[in-house]
Amino acid sequence: MEIPSKYNPVEVEDKWYKYWLEKNYFHSEPDDRDPYTIVIPPPNVTGVLHMGHMLNNTIQDILVRRARMLGKNACWVPGTDHASIATEAKVVNKLKSEGIDKNDLSRDEFLKHAWEWTDKHGGIILEQLKKLGASCDWERTCFTMDEKRSESVIKVFVDLYEKGLIYRGVRMVNWDPQAKTAVSDEEVIHKEEQSKLYYVRYQIEGEEDYVTIATTRPETILGDTAVCVNPNDERFQHLKGKRVLVPLVKRSVPVIMDDYVDMEFGTGCLKITPAHDINDYEIGMRHNLETIDTFNDDGTLSEKAQLLVGVDRFEARKQIIPMLDEAGNLVKVENYTNKVGYSERTDVVIEPKLSAQWFLAMEKLAKPALEAVESDDVEFHPKKFKNLYRHWMGNVKDWCISRQLWWGHQIPVYYLADGSFVVAESADKALAKAQEKTGNQNLTMADLTQDEDVLDTWASSWLWPISVFDGINDPENEDIKYYYPTDDLVTAPEIIFFWVARMIIAGYEYRQDKPFKNVYFTGIVRDKLRRKMSKSLGNSPDPLDLIKQYGADGVRVGMLLCSPAGNDLLFDEALTEQGRNFTAKIWNSFRLVKGWEVSDSIEQPEHSKLALEWFEQKLSEQLTMINDHFDKFRISDALMTIYTTIRDEFSSWLLEVVKPAYQQPIDRTTYEGVLDALDKVLRVLHPFMPFISEEIWQLLRERKDGESIMISQWPEVGEVNAETLAGFEAVQEAIAGIRNVRKNNNLAMKESLELKIYPGDKGYNKQFDAVIKKMGNLSAIELVAEEVKGAASFRVFSSSFFIDLGELIDVEEELKKLEEELKYTEGFLNSVMKKLSNERFVNNAPDAVVAKEKAKQADAEAKLKVLKEQIANLK
């Protein structure tokens, strides 16, 4: 069999992904094994694969692949979400570029375009995930607007309405004047900005006197319906019961008193615009103020403003200043830093606006969801996110679920001519309800008008863990009963409220159970300079290019190497390079093994037998650590452990020990032993690097059609003998010692040496002598009864090792080395003795700790003795 000297990831990865698909290994059906389920955080249909997806899906794939190898029935459900605002914006823009105005289209016509767009672009990201190696059950792919998911959303709306949890209300909402829709609090991003604070004076009605207010938004003056001061403010007592005139429009409004006003801020006097500021709105409610909505939906000034009608709000701000100045109302302008809310989707400034919207009452629903996380029934990794969650859930506000858009699930509310309405899952049912409600059997569909608005996208994705198994429509079906609750959710902390919290809420409301057992929060992918990766900055590499360049395995490793759990990760292409280098390392180890000629006629050398025995235990020890890392969701630590195991323990130690001499064959027993070891190592590696592990595993031994490492078993932890491991560590130190002696004396590896060992007080274990002999290229190992004079030396524990070099040894140099060791050991012993002579330590510390200190004392004393003898010998 020809094994290429260079590993070619592109070819190999395509080949095996195709093979896995052909064999249908990703697909899951309920059976009598334990399920292991992950639902993908659905990427939205406007998206293309970015580094965040790479990280997120790499982690999911690792978890799923390992679970599969642990014998679980693993099911990873993929899908996408429809992203109401983002998609609608894209479609509107696309139409615009074709000269079509959305306003000229009917709802149905627009939706046709939107579906076309979705069909064309919606699946791109899932196709890209395949390049990464994602082992999703593609047969189960879902979309938040496909038939079953849509039905679920509508059904839930009706149900929540009937439970009295959904209500319609006129509230202050976050209005996006570009998308012309309300958005939720979570979709508003506050940015600090340099702006101006304008001081404007209002004339007191019937007097020549003025009162001065400060505002950052002078254009809203036109909607003012009061001026407010703090009732405790001495300065303004004379204003009580008076009225002032709003500048320019000369409207007479009352002066009111409210504790809300901060006496220290500005002039201590506040203008009140209930229609355009959330706080003003609340004050307005308390004082029964009139509300004057001076803005149109697109952010221009409305007729009600009287002035500047049709002018955009920012332009209006510019224009109103000279107007105020001219009218003698402008007092001064100061620079001011404040926070301004921007729409997450369109990046325009959010306008607080009164509007009629649908809300979901959250308080009652949130309770079980909060408790679930408090009690770790749903466990967050890392734990610190519990605090954040508690804080949000404890102060949860009602959720504005309506959006003034077309793309999405149209709200199943049907209005009658008199403004009353019915809520039903379909138009037919609505009609029946309406007939019943009105007692008028002659009502027809034409008498009903469905609400124009759609539901917030999160109102469909919060059902995701249930709806992908159709558990809303058909709560007793086999899939939902088998796969729910799912096991792990992997997502970004930025959507902890948008999505995670709401899924937990929906889980308890509709399944009386959590949606998942663990939530693993990944970091945010940033560049080396800690900037968030974004298209506009152009600082994000194209993941598919990276895969082409370094291989999917290399990229997966690169992602993980920089992703400590829960911290942001600073992505650097150099890490991907490290990942690729690692694939080369593994490939070369494999080539070495496969390149050996195997002989049945030679005996297994002692050193090979010992090394294989040691490695088996070493691997078990490492595997225990890896399993533990997995249990704690320390995925990058798990990777680092297998990384060093392969590079150091397997390649640098095991292979170097068993490696036959040049052009010599290897004995059959050792060869098979090495293949077994590599087989195990590959299986542990597989979740991290699925492709190269499969390629090598397939070449390692003859495999039948239908065999694959991805459906093989995760290795069992075998017995570990601490003495063997400690013994081998001593061997490694001894070999390092020999290498040092060679290096310091310019002795080539080819020259074989004689090693003499003086066991010292604690004795010497010769179990691994054969290994030392091979690795050190020694002609003999001899135990001696006393120190060897004039030889190069080093110590491992309390034994001394000597290599006689004739006259070559530099006594001064050797003495210096020994003195240093002596000094260190004395210092060490000192610190131990200090503790042991402290009565309070001996009395208070646990016995085990004291015993340990005593053992340290004995070891140090033995070593000191050896060192002193040796120094005496040299002198």
Added chain:
RNA sequence: GGGCGGUUAGCUCAGUUGGUUCAGAGCACUUGGUUUACACCCAAGGGGUCGGGGGUUCGACUCCCUCACCGCCCA
């Protein structure tokens, strides 16, 4: 303004219930190396008063207080 998290080697981070001279890993760096798998490599090595101060303790990177700085969330 309120809350949360962080500060450990040049960089990114571990450090599990206080207990080995315990200060660690990876990368980067330095030195040496054409040993017949691999320079996408091997071997060896340097580097940190664990943010400052105080306290508890026989013993503190670890617990408490305080200050400084950074980040995030909410208002």
